[in-house]
Amino acid sequence: IEAGEDIAQAPCHINVAQQYLQIMYENVYHEARDMLIVGTWLAMAAQFNITLELLAPPWPSVTFVPFAALNMVYETIAIVFDMLVKIMVILKLQIYFMSYTWRALFPVLLVLGVILRTFFFTRKLGGLLIAIAMGIYLAFPLTYVLGFYVLQGTSASTYVVLLDSRVFEQ
Numbered sequence: 001i002e003a004g005e006d007i008a009q010a011p012c013h014i015n016v017a018q019q020y021l022q023i024m025y026e027n028v029y030h031e032a033r034d035m036l037i038v039g040t041w042l043a044m045a046a047q048f049n050i051t052l053e054l055l056a057p058p059w060p061s062v063t064f065v066p067f068a069a070l071n072m073v074y075e076t077i078a079i080v081f082d083m084l085v086k087i088m089v090i091l092k093l094q095i096y097f098m099s100y101t102w103r104a105l106f107p108v109l110l111v112l113g114v115i116l117r118t119f120f121f122t123r124k125l126g127g128l129l130i131a132i133a134m135g136i137y138l139a140f141p142l143t144y145v146l147g148f149y150v151l152q153g154t155s156a157s158t159y160v161v162l163l164d165s166r167v168f169e170q
Helices: 003-009 012-046 070-118 120-155
Strands: 050-053 061-064
Touching (some): 012 070, 070 120
Antiparallel strands (some): 050 061
16 A cells, blocks of 8 residues: 555544644655755855965965855754754654554554453453553544644635745756
């Protein structure tokens, strides 16, 4: 099953949570792509140098780096790019964790909790497992559903924010 099919088959609240996470992933993806383009141009400009060499012994040379200050900006963008890539990985892991939750984790924890709840000496553990199952199946995805509706209400359904990095490609 591909990721898109997996999202489409999920229950409604899981589906909305996964779509919200996918929208956030696309936002971060576009931002990271733009940061990579800008960082590449800045790195190239920061490394630009002019070298003057004399042909007479002892062959002295002078190197001038006019845009060396751009290296600080490049390093900052490189750190931001690294963080964005890590955020992208975390968002994808959350999408797949949601799928794993409703397909495997919730049923197993719920059934195990009900079984353990029937015995007197494991009653508390069974209740805890039922609570964890309900929490990861309902409360966890519903926090993303709330985030999705806040995003939808405040962004006029224009979810993906694009920065125009094509100005550097000319």
